[in-house]
Amino acid sequence: MSSKNKYLLPFILVTSLFFLWAFLHNINPILIPHLKKACQLNDTQSALIDFAVYMAYFTIALPAGWFMNKYGFKKGIIFGLVLYGAGALLFLPSADTRSYAFFLAALFVIAGGATFLETIANPYITKLGDPETATQRLNFAQSFNGVGAFLAPLIGGKFILTGIEHSPETLKAMEQAGTLQAYLQEEANAVRLPYLVIGVVVFVLVALFLVVKLPEGEETSSSASSAEDKFSFSVLSIPQVRWAVLAQFFYVGAQVGVGSFFIRYSKYTMDLPEKSASEYLALSMIGFMVGRFTGTFFMKFISPARLLMIYSSICIGLLFVASFVSGPIAVYAVMAVPFFMSIMFPTIFALGIAGLGAAARMASSLLVMAIVGGAFFPLLMGQLSDLTGGNIQIAYIIPLLCFAVVGLFGFNQSKKNLVVNLQPGH
Numbered sequence: 001m002s003s004k005n006k007y008l009l010p011f012i013l014v015t016s017l018f019f020l021w022a023f024l025h026n027i028n029p030i031l032i033p034h035l036k037k038a039c040q041l042n043d044t045q046s047a048l049i050d051f052a053v054y055m056a057y058f059t060i061a062l063p064a065g066w067f068m069n070k071y072g073f074k075k076g077i078i079f080g081l082v083l084y085g086a087g088a089l090l091f092l093p094s095a096d097t098r099s100y101a102f103f104l105a106a107l108f109v110i111a112g113g114a115t116f117l118e119t120i121a122n123p124y125i126t127k128l129g130d131p132e133t134a135t136q137r138l139n140f141a142q143s144f145n146g147v148g149a150f151l152a153p154l155i156g157g158k159f160i161l162t163g164i165e166h167s168p169e170t171l172k173a174m175e176q177a178g179t180l181q182a183y184l185q186e187e188a189n190a191v192r193l194p195y196l197v198i199g200v201v202v203f204v205l206v207a208l209f210l211v212v213k214l215p216e217g218e219e220t221s222s223s224a225s226s227a228e229d230k231f232s233f234s235v236l237s238i239p240q241v242r243w244a245v246l247a248q249f250f251y252v253g254a255q256v257g258v259g260s261f262f263i264r265y266s267k268y269t270m271d272l273p274e275k276s277a278s279e280y281l282a283l284s285m286i287g288f289m290v291g292r293f294t295g296t297f298f299m300k301f302i303s304p305a306r307l308l309m310i311y312s313s314i315c316i317g318l319l320f321v322a323s324f325v326s327g328p329i330a331v332y333a334v335m336a337v338p339f340f341m342s343i344m345f346p347t348i349f350a351l352g353i354a355g356l357g358a359a360a361r362m363a364s365s366l367l368v369m370a371i372v373g374g375a376f377f378p379l380l381m382g383q384l385s386d387l388t389g390g391n392i393q394i395a396y397i398i399p400l401l402c403f404a405v406v407g408l409f410g411f412n413q414s415k416k417n418l419v420v421n422l423q424p425g426h
């Protein structure tokens with residue numbers, strides 16, 4: 001069997017996993033306003049949805065990397081899928097009890113599974129083929145991640161958001177009339193069907209991975225030293241890893257902040273209703289998906305690091321407009337950002353683990369841990385909004401500054417002309 005054929009089916013199956021964590025991340029802008037209504041939350045409480053998801057990444061990434069290092073890619077993927085599917089099914093009793101704590105626990109379990117999948121799938125994809133095209137291959141695989149990013153707000157807007165936005169006075173009147181609890185339960189029940197379907201699909205994937213043989217391969221020597229070819233924090237002594245982790249921390253913070261507050265931002269800047277805003281968000285995620293494919297194409301002519309620097313600069317300009325211009329133009333500027341940020345996560349990831357051999361496993365775990373930026377920067381945006389009297393628009397300065405850090409990483413890496421030298425195998 002040729003090397004190309006050997007890797008084709010595993011590549012297809014592993015690429016399918018990229019949809020799952022994209023759905024998780026991009027459904028949060030729907031869950032935040034929806035559970036705020038269903039569970040009667042304030043803004044700070046609703047922000048805990050992002051916090052639960054990204055803290056799971058922070059706490060589970062190292063155990064996921066250790067598991068991969070000890071048991072291999074296949075068992076790690078299966079374990080991650082089981083966690084993800086179980087968390088999705090936990091949404092059913094969460095809705096029944098209308099317990100926000102239960103919802104957060106379910107999200108933590110799903111995110112724990114997604115952490116396993118992301119920690120494993122990203123480095124595994126880079127090993128399933130020619131080492132020289134590892135960055136392009138990872139961007140191509142993450143193009144299908146864009147499908148999940150597009151479908152999540154579309155599905156959430158259609159099946160979860162009801163479009164009913166009662167005023168506090170109306171809610172008080174419903175409480176006096178004894179109809180409030182029935183309304184809130186109906187809102188909570190809206191999550192049942194989507195998450196039941198997700199759970200079933202994920203366990204079908206578990207069955208597929210159980211019966212399909214995945215190549216684990218053999219490690220060969222690399223440019224990393226023997227001390228670095230271990231699952232240990234010594235990998236941070238490598239500058240490209242250290243700076244990639246920092247860039248990933250700021251990038252994910254920017255990505256989550258841009259998306260999570262989009263519905264509120266649209267309401268603030270152009271008084272857009274929630275269901276319409278969810279459609280706008282889905283449209284912007286089409287740009288994210290297209291950006292992944294076009295970015296992969298552009299990398300044939302522009303180095304990944306240089307393209308990262310260019311796209312970061314464009315995002316800075318768009319968010320400057322979004323922060324200081326009113327009306328539809330501001331919303332359109334935010335909608336354009338996902339196209340340009342689409343290549344950033346996989347590009348930072350691939351540049352960070354380039355040429356590390358076995359040490360790529362620990363570096364992968366640290367890069368996934370860096371996703372915790374998504375827990376903190378949205379909270380900073382919320383605090384800035386509160387300090388300015390609810391001006392969520394000015395809070396978009398925070399992701400602007402985050403993209404400046406990403407652009408600096410791209411600039412530094414472009415000067416080094418790094419060559420991806422990852423060996424196929426485990």
